[in-house]
Amino acid sequence: YQAAIAAPSEGATPWAPLAMVKSLLASAYRCDGGGSLTLIAxxxxxxxxxxxxxxxxxxELHVARGAGGRVELDPVASRxxxxxxxxxxxxxxxxxxxxAQLAKAARPDAIHRAAENAANTKSSAELRALLSS
Known part of the structure; x- marks a missing residue:
């Protein structure tokens, strides 16, 4: 999976991109035989x-904030x-x-937040429950 998501335009539903991210993540989890997701928003x-x-x-995801207001998600090796x-x-x-380039570009606070999120997420089942809500 690869996808690019832009910020909402003037007058658009403010969290439409967030719904798209949830949908893409849910689709990636449903892939037969495994899969990976690279998302740049x-x-x-x-x-x-x-x-x-x-x-x-x-x-299962790396998070990095790059220049120009980009948030990048990329599956870690385990996925x-x-x-x-x-x-x-x-x-x-x-x-x-x-x-490696994504990890190098990651800001320390984004890496720390991703580590905290990983520690707080007990299983993929919990993530799937979150995505379905």
Whole structure:
């Protein structure tokens, strides 16, 4: 899965991007044979929306805030190891390099928040329950 989500335009439903994120995460969890999700959400100066998107992360997701108001979510190795055997070596290397670049770009507070969220999320079942609400 790959998706890009833009901040809501003037007059739009303010949390529509958040609903899209929940839908994408739920779809990724329903993939047969495993799967991964890379999501880049451009939120501009909407720090509340950025925090809410970051709050959807759990032990299976990295969260980083980049320049220009971007929030980036990327699956950690534990989520994608299952499919690595089905991905060509050059693509695995490219994915690994992209993850390393994302981790390097992550702000310390985003990493800390992701770690806290991971500690607070007991299981994928809880995340699925959250997504279905």
């Amino acid at each position: 451009t939120v501009g100066n909407d720090s509340e929306l950025a925090d809410r998107i970051a709050g959807l992360s759990n032990a 994608s190891e299952y499919i690595d055997g089905f991905v060509p070596e050059d693509q695995r290397q490219a994915l690994s390099a992209a993850r």
